[in-house]
Amino acid sequence: MDTERFLRVAVGIGVEELVAPVAVWLAVGVVWLIFGQQSKAGMPTRQKERKESYPGGAENQPKHLVPSFLIQPPPLPLVQAGTAAAAALLLIALALAGGRPPMAIRIFFPSSTSFSTAQPSSTATRTSRQRRGFCCFCSSTSSAGAGDEVSSSSMMTVSITGATGFVGRRLVHKLLSEDHKVCVLTRSTSKASSVFPASRYPGVTVADKEGDWERCIRDSTGVVNLAGMPISTRWSPEIKREILQSRVNVTSKVVDHINSSDSSNGNGPSVFVSATAVGYYGTSETDSFDESSPSGNDYLAHVCREWEGRARQVKQEHVRLVLIRIGVVLGKDGGALAKMIPLFMMFAGGPLGTGRQWFSWIHLDDLVDLIYESLRNPAYTGVINGTAPNPVRLSELCERLGQVVGRPSWLPVPGLAIKALLGEGATVVLDGQKVLPARATQLGFSYRYPYVRDALKAIAKQL
Known part of the structure; x- marks a missing residue:
């Protein structure tokens, strides 16, 4: 189908493969909504304590090796928007994939035969x-x-x-x-x-x-x-x-x-x-x-x-x-x-x-x-x-x-x-x-x- 060909050309995966990453995106967004804001609420106190532990000033504080947006929880509106977008994409991907359920996590107890494809539960x-x-x-x-x-x-x-x-x-x-x-x-x-x-x-x-x-x-x-x-x-x-x-x-x-x-x-x-x-x-x-x-x-x-x-x-x-x-x-x-x-x-x-x-x-x-x-x-x-x-x-x-x-x-x-x-x-x-x-x-x-x-x-x- 045209959608399938577009995804293959644009990002190198097909509709069925799109379901899993979007499902993970949605799961992470939900976890951030539940716990991220609690962590963020305590951040001013931790920042104050860090400044007091470096009396020489902010310029003497150690620099993070990764961007701050990867360390600090994102703003609540951004998390809400991202989670909503993930939910919408997941529904679209499921529809395009013919209703197949997302199997975002598959690390297998190996035996041989059947760990390569997701299976419905009927x-x-x-x-x-x-x-x-x-x-x-x-x-x-x-x-x-x-x-x-x-x-x-x-x-x-x-x-x-x-x-x-x-x-x-x-x-x-x-x-x-x-x-x-x-x-x-x-x-x-x-x-x-x-x-x-x-x-x-x-x-x-x-x-x-x-x-x-x-x-x-x-x-x-x-x-x-x-x-x-x-x-x-x-x-x-x-x-x-x-x-x-x-x-x-x-x-x-x-x-x-x-x-x-x-x-x-x-x-x-x-x-x-x-x-x-x-x-x-x-x-x-x-x-x-x-x-x-x-x-x-x-x-x-x-x-x-x-x-x-x-x-x-x-x-x-x-x-x-x-x-x-x-x-x-x-x-x-x-x-x-x-x-x-x-x-x-x-x-x-x-x-x-x-x-x-x-x-x-x-x-x-x-x-x-x-x-x-x-x-x-x-x-x-x-x-x-x-x-x-x-x-x-x-x-x-x-x-x-x-x-x-x-x-x-x-x-x-x-x-x-x-x-x-x-x-x-x-x-x-x-x-x-x-x-x-x-x-x-x-x-x-x-x-x-x-x-x-x-x-x-x-x-x-x-x-």
């Missing part, structure tokens, strides 16, 4: 979120026996749940580029066909029936489980139940098919790579965690324990099990940056909450390489943290992101506003953990992007 749509990303592309090629380790020159047939998601799509492309066969398990034929159209992926069959899942897994050399619904939303008891069940139920189904494939007789997959998340460790601003660290005691840690527990039910005497605890995945087309970059481009970027929370991240290409190596290399077994070796505080990530896109990181989003939007789910973005990939380092895994600066630069070049 029952029918939540069912769709559970089903997202399990597609099956079948091949007639026979698989290697379960006891045979896959060498670098062997052709693999890999079954994948979550292949239509942010990580899954890149993994499928990686496997196909290396001349392997891919089986993607799905309950949504239309979704799989739109992500992997037959014209670009010839000879691929989408399987969405129970018997097709079983056949694809039986004929595979390896299985990758990336399934799970989004968690960065407002948590209700029903949503929390779906977050758990979307992971546990699919993992149980895959494990049952693997165990029934009679791997002891050389049939079925020889390796099972199952995603989990760094939420396993709980949260902390001071502690560091590696694969030997105990689990936390919050809700997300409970989800991860149940998730991993179902994956461990695979017959490990015949199938090599790899559990990858994934951090926040950085990439252009999904994950956290897909929501953060538009905010920065609108000069509305900044840390969330205090900015002191740890941000354990990994570049999309490194995560895909880690999964690929786990499929091929028999040394990769047990728990492996899917994070970069140099985690950062969220404030540093935002500062680096601002530098690479040429925008300031000056507008923090108050924790109060995030809690108002997400409720208990705000823990996903306001709390973090410092997770180190000790096992990957021990195995000699080579990171393309060990530092967040280099990862962000590479992503910015693709914008």
